[in-house]
Amino acid sequence: MNDKENDSLPVSALQHFIFCPRQCTLIHIEQEWSENVLTARGRLEHDRADSGYREFRRGKRQISGLYIQSEKLKIHGRIDVLELEEINPKGQSNLPSFHLKGTWRVYPVEFKHGQPKENDCDRVQLCAQVLCIEEMLGVEIKQASLFYRRIRRREDVLINQELKDLTRNAIKNLHALFQNRTTPPPINDKRCRACSLKDICMPKRMSVKSVKYRQSLFQPQEPL
Ligand code: SF4
Known part of the structure; x- marks a missing residue:
């Protein structure tokens, strides 16, 4: 592994x-x-998405398990499904790396076991995937979606500047956490x-309280 991949x-x-x-x-x-029941279900459900299947229908392509990365943001991963939809067969080719003619809409889909959450964790993860794909393919993605299996519903996510800023900040903080290597105290909530x-x-x-007490045990004390 080189330094770039390490980062x-x-x-x-x-x-x-x-x-x-x-x-x-x-x-x-x-x-x-x-692992608990929820993580085991989630892992099994991701198996098909990670299997690298490709589906070709008229005017549509679905590719699963595609490796993605951003050199600028220093993140990498896999996208569950990348949907490509032909929007103009005679238009300028925007996906030469997939050997496709015409203009295509690029639409990432991330599968989740549960249901939509109150916090932003799924939307930020999806947006990070979008930032990787935009950098790799040189396209602009305005919308992506989260598919929640428990409710069998697809939730469209608008990829706007606000979500991109939130995601870039979260990535910066994530890198700081990894550099710090200090385990934060528990949130202890629902x-x-x-x-x-x-x-x-x-x-x-x-x-x-107890984490602070433990940390105090390793801090220099006043001499007796
Ligand atoms: S603080 Fe709660 S959510 Fe966070 S790791 Fe511990 S048990 Fe899990």
Whole structure:
């Protein structure tokens, strides 16, 4: 692995970071992982998306499991499904790397097991994928979508400047977290209920108060 690849962070870490910075550190820095029913279902459901299938229908292409990266933002990952829709067969070719003639609309789709969340973690993860694809293919993507399996519904996500700024800031903070290598204290709120790492994390016992106490044990004290 060269230095460039070493610096690059997985897009999945960004989703964990927005959900809970401590979860992100435990999984991606401390290499802890524990599966619960929700993560097992999510993993099985991603198998088809990761299998690299390609579907060609008239005027439409679907490619799954495509590797994506951004050299500018130093992130990488895989997109569940990239949909390409022909919008002008006689137009200028905008996807020469796919050997396609004409102009195509590029539309990323990310599959999620559950249902839409109150926080921005899924939208930010999707936007990070969009930023990678825009950089790789030299196209502009105005809309993408999240498909929630539990409710079997596709939620369209507008890729506007506000979401892009939010995502770029989150990526910067994620890189800072990885450089810092300090595990943040637990959030200890309702997010912990469904978290597969709660037995490892111990959000109640490791509350901010007890983390501060533990940290104080390693700080220089006044001589007796
Ligand atoms: S149990 Fe709570 S604090 Fe701990 S990693 Fe999971 S979400 Fe974060």
